[in-house]
Every structure is written in structure tokens, then in C-alpha cells.
Amino acid sequence: MKVLNFGSLNLDYIYSVDTFLRPGETKSAEGRQTFLGGKGFNQSVALARAGVPVFHAGNAGERESAAAFREALLQAGADVTFLQDGAEVCGHAIIQVDKNGQNCILIFHGANYHISQDDVNRVLDHFAAGDMVVLQNEINATAYIIEEAHRRGMQIAFNPSPYDETIRRLPLEKLSWLILNEVEVQDLSGQECVEGYVRWFRENFPQLRVVVTLGSRGALYIDSQQALRHPSYQVQIVDTTAAGDVFTGFFLAGQAMGRPVEESMQLASKAAGISVSRKGSAASAPTLQEVLETELKVLEQ
Ligand code: RIB
DSSP states (O other): OOEEEEOOOEEEEEEEOSSOOOTTOOOOOSEEEEEEEOHHHHHHHHHHHTTOOOEEEEEOOSHHHHHHHHHHHHHHTOBOTTEEOOSSOOEEEEEEEOTTSOEEEEEEOGGGGOOOHHHHHHHHTTOOTTOEEEEESSSTTHHHHHHHHHHTTOEEEEEOOSOOTTGGGSOGGGOSEEEEEHHHHHHHHOOOSHHHHHHHHHHHOTTOEEEEEOGGGOEEEEOSSOEEEEOOBOOOOSOOTTHHHHHHHHHHHHHHTTOOHHHHHHHHHHHHHHHHTSSSSGGGOOOHHHHHHOOOOBOOO
16 A cells, blocks of 8 residues: 655744733744644654655645755655645744643645645556545645545545634545544534544444544544544653644554554554654654654553
């Protein structure tokens, strides 16, 4: 099975602040660091570091930014044959990280929203039935890719982040995996508890394998046969940016490699735990080797 990630690439400007800005407030940041990011890029790096030689497709904009992303993807072990550049400015994100390591993110789509149906077709022509395509909600062509990948018999994994009103209108019945956080699952399903999520997905999307990340409460896996929980791990929280992307990349890598669900959840939870103990976006993603060698204690509830 080949794995394709059709996803965003953003330059992340991460500002350290004591507390997030309030409306009308102006204040100085304690520091700024620039990282390569974007949910798509972060997930490709995580997939590659987890041992899956993912193909990353997307639009990185002007030549200079595209070269930096190309280099970083190659270094992580990803394939960049389908990475586009162009005249548009690269996407970027303004990220505040507060003293507790929590973040808030403002994104500007830039080149991520310059992907045509021809671009999509040209990439998908290199993949076949049974291959996996990974998507997030930060490029303009998501709906078309879902339709077209499904028509070609590909398996589709979707992380509906950032969540907005367009998600409900997507053909979710054509997906194989859905990976989302608790706020997103509540917005999508209208349910407010684990039993409610399980019931709602089984009634509405019985074909889906769903993972709901629950922060310090771990993660929940749901399919038509089973629902299981995996705890999170005790770590010193430094920066939560991209933790969800690292989880998604490692979980899907496990699935692509045919690992059992429990093992995929365990590796993903540990990798996400390691990533929050470090600064940065994709830069915080560990390798599979590090995940296997790092001992972490389960966070008791
Ligand atoms: O999930 C973290 C990512 O969200 C950042 O890298 C930023 O670019 C935004 O896409």
C-alpha cells in the first residue's frame, strides 16, 4: 500500500507569551521562533519518522519556501515528487504558546488554497485502489480529493482540522478513517459523551474507523465492532503545537503497516506525548526508534 498525504505547508511563527492576547490588547512576546509546519507537513513528517515513506503533495508557494519544505521532507524520509511550488506566497501561521504550553493559531492559507482539480488528478494518477490518502482541512481541494480518491478505490483518512462548517457537507460516508479531537467530535455529532460518540458513528457512518483524541484523558477508538480507550502519558508540557498531527501520523503509520489498533494507539499516544515535551511543530515529532526506546508512565485518571 502506498501512502499519499495531500496537505498544507505553513511557515509557523511561534511567539512565547505568558497569557494569550485578549481583544484590544497589545503586548510584547517573550520570544519568537520560526518552524516549518502546517497540519499536512507535520503529519507527513510524523508518518515518515514512524517508518512510512509517505508521498507529500501540496503547494508550498514561492521557490524559496518550497525549497525549505522539500529539503525537510526529504530529510524526514518523505517523497516530494508531487510537491508543487508557484507564484503564490506560502501559507503561514501566527501561533501563541502560553506559559502552560497551550497554543492558539491563526492561519493564512496562501498557496495551500491554490490547488486545481488538474493538480489533484495528476497526482492521483500515480496511485491505485487500496492505497491510502491522508487529508486535513487546510487546502482548498479537500472535497474534490475525497470524491476522486474514492472513485479510484483509495482508502481515505481525514483529520477534519481546523474544524469549520464545511466539514458537515463533505461526503464523510466515503472515508475509511476519521481522526479528530473532542471539540471537533462534539461539533460534528452533537453528542457530549463517549457513549454518545460511539452510538452516533455506528448509526451514521458504520464504515468508519474513528479515533477521538481526548487530551490528557487519552484517546478513544471506535469502529462497528469495538470501542477501546488508550490512556495518555505523563510528560512535562512545553508546547502542544502539532501534538495532534504527530498522533495522527503515528496512528496512520501503524494502520498502513498493518499493526493492530491497540499498538497503533499506543505508539501514537507516546509519540504525541514526546512531542508536547518539546518546542516546535513537525520539529517536535520523534522517530519510531525514540518512541520505542522512551519509557513513559501512563497518566492515571
Ligand atoms: O497543528 C499545528 C499546525 O496548525 C501548525 O503547524 C500550523 O501551521 C497550523 O496548520
